[in-house]
Amino acid sequence: MDLSEAALQIVAASHAIEARGWAPATSGNYSVRLDETRIAITASGCSKATLSPEDVVEVDMLGRALGEGRPSAETLLHVTAYGLDASIGAIVHTHSVANTVLGRLLEGERYVELSGYELLKAVPGVTTHSTRIVLPIFENTQNLSALAAALRAAWISLDWGDAGPSGYLIRGHGLYTWGADLASALNALEAFEFLLTCEIEIRRSRV
Amino acid sequence: MDLSEAALQIVAASHAIEARGWAPATSGNYSVRLDETRIAITASGCSKATLSPEDVVEVDMLGRALGEGRPSAETLLHVTAYGLDASIGAIVHTHSVANTVLGRLLEGERYVELSGYELLKAVPGVTTHSTRIVLPIFENTQNLSALAAALRAAWISLDWGDAGPSGYLIRGHGLYTWGADLASALNALEAFEFLLTCEIEIRRSRV
Amino acid sequence: MDLSEAALQIVAASHAIEARGWAPATSGNYSVRLDETRIAITASGCSKATLSPEDVVEVDMLGRALGEGRPSAETLLHVTAYGLDASIGAIVHTHSVANTVLGRLLEGERYVELSGYELLKAVPGVTTHSTRIVLPIFENTQNLSALAAALRAAWISLDWGDAGPSGYLIRGHGLYTWGADLASALNALEAFEFLLTCEIEIRRSRV
Amino acid sequence: MDLSEAALQIVAASHAIEARGWAPATSGNYSVRLDETRIAITASGCSKATLSPEDVVEVDMLGRALGEGRPSAETLLHVTAYGLDASIGAIVHTHSVANTVLGRLLEGERYVELSGYELLKAVPGVTTHSTRIVLPIFENTQNLSALAAALRAAWISLDWGDAGPSGYLIRGHGLYTWGADLASALNALEAFEFLLTCEIEIRRSRV
Numbered sequence: 001m002d003l004s005e006a007a008l009q010i011v012a013a014s015h016a017i018e019a020r021g022w023a024p025a026t027s028g029n030y031s032v033r034l035d036e037t038r039i040a041i042t043a044s045g046c047s048k049a050t051l052s053p054e055d056v057v058e059v060d061m062l063g064r065a066l067g068e069g070r071p072s073a074e075t076l077l078h079v080t081a082y083g084l085d086a087s088i089g090a091i092v093h094t095h096s097v098a099n100t101v102l103g104r105l106l107e108g109e110r111y112v113e114l115s116g117y118e119l120l121k122a123v124p125g126v127t128t129h130s131t132r133i134v135l136p137i138f139e140n141t142q143n144l145s146a147l148a149a150a151l152r153a154a155w156i157s158l159d160w161g162d163a164g165p166s167g168y169l170i171r172g173h174g175l176y177t178w179g180a181d182l183a184s185a186l187n188a189l190e191a192f193e194f195l196l197t198c199e200i201e202i203r204r205s206r207v
Numbered sequence: 208m209d210l211s212e213a214a215l216q217i218v219a220a221s222h223a224i225e226a227r228g229w230a231p232a233t234s235g236n237y238s239v240r241l242d243e244t245r246i247a248i249t250a251s252g253c254s255k256a257t258l259s260p261e262d263v264v265e266v267d268m269l270g271r272a273l274g275e276g277r278p279s280a281e282t283l284l285h286v287t288a289y290g291l292d293a294s295i296g297a298i299v300h301t302h303s304v305a306n307t308v309l310g311r312l313l314e315g316e317r318y319v320e321l322s323g324y325e326l327l328k329a330v331p332g333v334t335t336h337s338t339r340i341v342l343p344i345f346e347n348t349q350n351l352s353a354l355a356a357a358l359r360a361a362w363i364s365l366d367w368g369d370a371g372p373s374g375y376l377i378r379g380h381g382l383y384t385w386g387a388d389l390a391s392a393l394n395a396l397e398a399f400e401f402l403l404t405c406e407i408e409i410r411r412s413r414v
Numbered sequence: 415m416d417l418s419e420a421a422l423q424i425v426a427a428s429h430a431i432e433a434r435g436w437a438p439a440t441s442g443n444y445s446v447r448l449d450e451t452r453i454a455i456t457a458s459g460c461s462k463a464t465l466s467p468e469d470v471v472e473v474d475m476l477g478r479a480l481g482e483g484r485p486s487a488e489t490l491l492h493v494t495a496y497g498l499d500a501s502i503g504a505i506v507h508t509h510s511v512a513n514t515v516l517g518r519l520l521e522g523e524r525y526v527e528l529s530g531y532e533l534l535k536a537v538p539g540v541t542t543h544s545t546r547i548v549l550p551i552f553e554n555t556q557n558l559s560a561l562a563a564a565l566r567a568a569w570i571s572l573d574w575g576d577a578g579p580s581g582y583l584i585r586g587h588g589l590y591t592w593g594a595d596l597a598s599a600l601n602a603l604e605a606f607e608f609l610l611t612c613e614i615e616i617r618r619s620r621v
Numbered sequence: 622m623d624l625s626e627a628a629l630q631i632v633a634a635s636h637a638i639e640a641r642g643w644a645p646a647t648s649g650n651y652s653v654r655l656d657e658t659r660i661a662i663t664a665s666g667c668s669k670a671t672l673s674p675e676d677v678v679e680v681d682m683l684g685r686a687l688g689e690g691r692p693s694a695e696t697l698l699h700v701t702a703y704g705l706d707a708s709i710g711a712i713v714h715t716h717s718v719a720n721t722v723l724g725r726l727l728e729g730e731r732y733v734e735l736s737g738y739e740l741l742k743a744v745p746g747v748t749t750h751s752t753r754i755v756l757p758i759f760e761n762t763q764n765l766s767a768l769a770a771a772l773r774a775a776w777i778s779l780d781w782g783d784a785g786p787s788g789y790l791i792r793g794h795g796l797y798t799w800g801a802d803l804a805s806a807l808n809a810l811e812a813f814e815f816l817l818t819c820e821i822e823i824r825r826s827r828v
Contacts, residue, residue, distance in 0.1 A: 024812060025808045027739070027740055027743070047804070047808070100740070100819050101826070104819070104823055105826050116347075117380075118377070118380035119231065119232065119234055122231075122232035122233065127349070128349045129379060129380065130349075140737075142749045170739070172739060173750065174739065187232045187233060191232045194307075198311070200822070201304065201308045202308055202312060203826060204411065204825065205411045223463075323554075323586045325441070325514075325584070325586060325587035326509055329438075329440065394439045394440060398438060408614070409519060412614065530761075531721065531793050532721075532795065533648055536645075536647065542763045543793060601646045601647060601668070604645040604646045608716075608718060612718055615821070619821065619824060619825045
């Protein structure tokens, strides 16, 4: 895929995410893998409500800008995931009330486990609700190298449940998830936002 | 009704349901009875946000595809209901936060009973809020034959309250409801989603 | 105002209310006073999502149809309020989750009292948050003559707080409110729906 | 900036805020600094849903109208903030359920403290979630001179946390926030509304 096609896809995805309220202020960043060596990613600090194709920039697999524009401050987390799994074609990172609140409510816990929901079948490889999907919760830090190192370590050593790594939370910050292409990543995003909302509602109502 | 007319109705209904957030990811499936022997139903795994008439396929009363396209994995639950009641002309199945959460909050209970709401008059045959409508909650399973059998058994033996079968929940999965045509099925859907949301709010606030 | 102008206003109001989710299924009804002897009101049982000017009919001050079309089943509650206060020019009746849930949570109580909110200034005649507005809660019944009688009795004998009658709830059913014209009635509706939502949130969080 | 350009910006902002439900009925008011001596501000009592450029009026730094139209009743709070900080270029005041409810839930407390959220980086000058932002909560009064005096006193003597004054609540009334221009003010608004919603959710779920 070339940069201009990826930029159009990212702009459309951004507007869909903005409409859901999952990228308030200038938060949220989205990327698509162009080929083995290049990623298209949203630029740093741009408003997602008015995102245009010019706000999508090209980086290499270490996250260094290949052309004009400053890539998102969180580019390192995107390229780390692309490097860990060659089947990932697109990554979305959002800040919803649900993913922010759940991370903070689970203070002290290192993951959220999802099971028993039919919608878990939206996660690639999952064919039954009788499954167990684990989203790790990393502590937030402005040191992105440390976050990337935590992600690499978890990728290898964490028990991710029945379908391997499919997403993670950063506490009080947001959700990362991905797919083979941007449509699949948005599918996973919709499913996880729905399920995290269900988890909050269920925990609250059982108090 | 012919397939192309039914497909247009289903696409319009799907977009309305998508806008409410009741069919996240690729979830949700919708059908219309064409005549005594044929049903139009959404295809398997298609995104409801981008549903087009080509994503609606034709099946017989046993759920077997009559033309191109693979019908929804849950086709058996649709044809079972059409077989049980000749007055059903359209069926909708949705995954909302409300219907998912309520099924899980009521773990161990086999039905949810709705009464005292004016909006129950949206259910065909109901003319007063002083009524009792029962939605059974079936345990979720990937064995659709077992779910269809449970539905058939409940249809006959369950106390459905004052208006006969009007819908059911699958726990942690979603809601099925229906009507004489797609507009009536959407009416019932709006009413039940509203009432299930009220039930959660009331139970939570009374904690 | 003539019927066709009133019908256009009512259709626009209906679409705005529908978009908020305050008139699920075929619920909700809206009216405008045309002159001393005639009211324009939505027809019985029509879907508010697809309301058109033909769905607005004319009735006299006793609620009897003056032309074609069957007026809303709740017409009697509209004409009763118009008869009680000559300054009322438009009435809206909605079914929101908030107004339904609050009525049921307050089971056994006969009114909800609102005070201390800046938004109370949206109620005509109110110029400070330090006020007390009372919305009576009538028990629901399908006997509209009984409801109309309860409204007439309350209008005269109830302590409505600092601004006189501005709206009421029917338990588990919905909200009635009004204004000098339809824009004012919608203003009052927005204010009361907001305030009833705040009341639920505050009561729940204080549990 | 001239008045007509500011009016267009304010109308666009108003429609975006209206769509979020943060300015019910005729509530909400918005302003832009035109130069050292003039402010553009929404007129008193106009509906934000139908705001047009003619509803934006010009005032001097004491809040006195410079042309036609009656400025918002809360103009004094706008000009007071502009007078206290020359870097403020735009101010927005909204009435959301979240900001209304949080002010009332915190009855007796004089501020809300936000920390640990990544989204706090939307506040100008903040570069880490490990920060502490204080929003004072002023008691509501219809005496705007008293509110303006409270704001001036707090501006100087309050501990606003790590980034200086960025917004405040009036209890049971609403939120004021600002930025170097209207886009920045809307950014801050989105961030604070999100964070206040998170605070309510977290407090409620921890009950």
